Amino acid sequence: MAERSVKNNLITGLVVGFLIAALFSAFLVVVKEENKGVKDWLAGTFTHHWIGHGVLTLVVFFMMTLVAAKYCPPSSEKMLSIAIWAATIINLLVIIGYYVLHFPAK
């Protein structure tokens, strides 16, 4: 376990922020594709649903990085690496899986 310091908190914060933002982005794909109202709201608010998706994902990333840097205890490098791999693989499987399963409807 790494000791608490501003830089170690930042490292943990960034990885936790990424973990939550990657899962949020995958979740938002399913939610907006299954709920026309959500997709329309994103398009109406941000001019295009994809821009809204990107803005919200970045906002979640930066906010959760700040929150996690403040409140999460520093983790080992191994745990942080596992978190990065897990978040990316889940994000990939949910997004590709969703569109493959819903082809040709989408």
Next chain:
Amino acid sequence: MSVSTDILLAAGVHAFFGLVAFIPAIWLLVEVKRGISSVKTAVSLSLLLSLMVWLAFLAGGWWYVTYYHNDKAVIKEGPLPWAHSIGMEAKEHLFFTGLLLSTMLPALVYAYGERLTKGEGSKLLLSMLILIIIGGMVMELLGGLISIGAKAGWMVKVPVEE
């Protein structure tokens, strides 16, 4: 600026920056694998990588929201509709993950600082760089499939008699 120049610039610049991003990514991967001797070099490479991915993202995003709807309609009516329904849908959303990874990379390199020269942080950076490089290859592959889907769609739509 004419529409055709816009299209050439946006599509070309998007692919160009995406490809250029591989240079600092692979360079930094090798540096981390061999053991970082200069933190300044690592910071510069990570910043360059992040900048290239952001430029690819902005150019591609602008192309996507401005012009892609034409290709989308043609692809969906063409012989390879999955090029949009799976290829483009996956690409436009997976890109956010690569964007996040490349955005946080310089901050992580900065946060580890001189500790990188002692090997600390190398596992985490290696994981991220491998994911960025594999992700970049997936983006290139999907981009190629989408282009082929559009080309096939336009060929069917506008047949030319010999």
